[in-house]
Amino acid sequence: MPSSTFNNRLRQITLLLVILLLAILLLNQLYIFLPGFLGAITLYILSRDSYYYLTLKKRWRKTGTAILLIILSMIVIALPVYFSIRLITAEVSGVMNNPAELINDAKLVGQKIYEVTGIQLMTEANILTFQKQAAAIIPSLLNSSAAILSNFAVMFFLLYFLLVNGRLVEKFLDRSIPLKEENIEILSRETKNMIRANAIGIPVLAIIQGIVATIGYWIFGVKDFGLWGFLTGVFSMVPIVGSAIIWVPLTIYLFAIDKTGYAIGLLAYAVVLISNIDYVVRLTLLKKFMDVHPLVTVFGVIVGLGLFGFWGVIFGPLLISYFIILVSIYMNEFGKPADA
Numbered sequence: 298m299p300s301s302t303f304n305n306r307l308r309q310i311t312l313l314l315v316i317l318l319l320a321i322l323l324l325n326q327l328y329i330f331l332p333g334f335l336g337a338i339t340l341y342i343l344s345r346d347s348y349y350y351l352t353l354k355k356r357w358r359k360t361g362t363a364i365l366l367i368i369l370s371m372i373v374i375a376l377p378v379y380f381s382i383r384l385i386t387a388e389v390s391g392v393m394n395n396p397a398e399l400i401n402d403a404k405l406v407g408q409k410i411y412e413v414t415g416i417q418l419m420t421e422a423n424i425l426t427f428q429k430q431a432a433a434i435i436p437s438l439l440n441s442s443a444a445i446l447s448n449f450a451v452m453f454f455l456l457y458f459l460l461v462n463g464r465l466v467e468k469f470l471d472r473s474i475p476l477k478e479e480n481i482e483i484l485s486r487e488t489k490n491m492i493r494a495n496a497i498g499i500p501v502l503a504i505i506q507g508i509v510a511t512i513g514y515w516i517f518g519v520k521d522f523g524l525w526g527f528l529t530g531v532f533s534m535v536p537i538v539g540s541a542i543i544w545v546p547l548t549i550y551l552f553a554i555d556k557t558g559y560a561i562g563l564l565a566y567a568v569v570l571i572s573n574i575d576y577v578v579r580l581t582l583l584k585k586f587m588d589v590h591p592l593v594t595v596f597g598v599i600v601g602l603g604l605f606g607f608w609g610v611i612f613g614p615l616l617i618s619y620f621i622i623l624v625s626i627y628m629n630e631f632g633k634p635a636d637a
Contacts, residue, residue, distance in 0.1 A: 333451030
């Protein structure tokens with residue numbers, strides 16, 4: 298190998314190592330804002346077509362259009378999150394101010410379980426441990442609320458620049474990705490499809506499941522049915538167990554306080570409606586969006602929640618899809634021809 302070629306390779310490797318080192322350093326320092334970055338990318342992909350339609354076809358000003366789309370995004374996303382935090386904080390504060398009622402209910406449920414199964418759950422040690430953990434909930438909620446607000450600020454700030462300079466960013470990515478043009482197109486198309494499916498489909502499913510659950514809890518006499526309905530919608534995004542995390546304990550509680558009729562009714566309602574409403578919605582309202590294999594969604598959410606928090610619901614399945622696509626692209630780029 299000529300010395301000039303060797304020197305060029307050495308310079309190239311050195312530069313790549315420096316770039317990689319700086320990337321790791323920046324990611325380590327900005328990791329707390331990763332949900333905000335991911336949220337901005339999600340919102341950009343969802344609003345990209347509307348932005349270019351308004352600015353290119355309708356000749357709207359770029360700055361005004363970007364601000365308008367950001368305001369609409371705030372209304373759709375930030376306001377529900379704000380009211381959700383207010384709802385949970387108010388309920389938790391009420392429980393912390395008067396914990397005796399919650400402890401009595403827990404003892405009642407524990408006694409009923411002991412009578413049926415012989416297993417003692419609510420010992421004095423368990424109750425004391427529960428009280429200590431509950432006391433730490435409010436500071437944790439305050440800290441998480443501050444992190445959420447910070448990530449929202451980053452998300453909308455970055456979204457503005459992505460919308461205004463989106464063409465330049467996309468051209469840079471086209472030049473930087475070391476793949477054939479058709480494979481870059483596959484990655485782009487799959488990214489759009491997966492983000493639209495998960496960013497629209499999963500929240501809509503959660504909202505509908507939460508509404509259906511709230512109606513059932515109200516019908517069958519569950520106290521604070523609005524809070525429990527909201528939590529049912531949130532936990533419906535958890536793989537495998539889903540909304541059962543909420544309605545199973547509520548059913549047991551109704552049995553424990555001798556509201557057997559309500560308990561049986563809620564159990565039947567939950568099994569028939571709450572647990573199956575997502576299949577109905579997938580086949581009707583979201584048939585266009587939710588064209589994603591269930592295994593990709595389940596394992597993607599499991600991976601994504603641990604990596605990205607809430608945004609893992611969207612980007613976890615995308616990671617698994619990327620893995621599958623990149624294997625196919627590798628075979629297309631470097632493997633044998635398909636007909637061989």
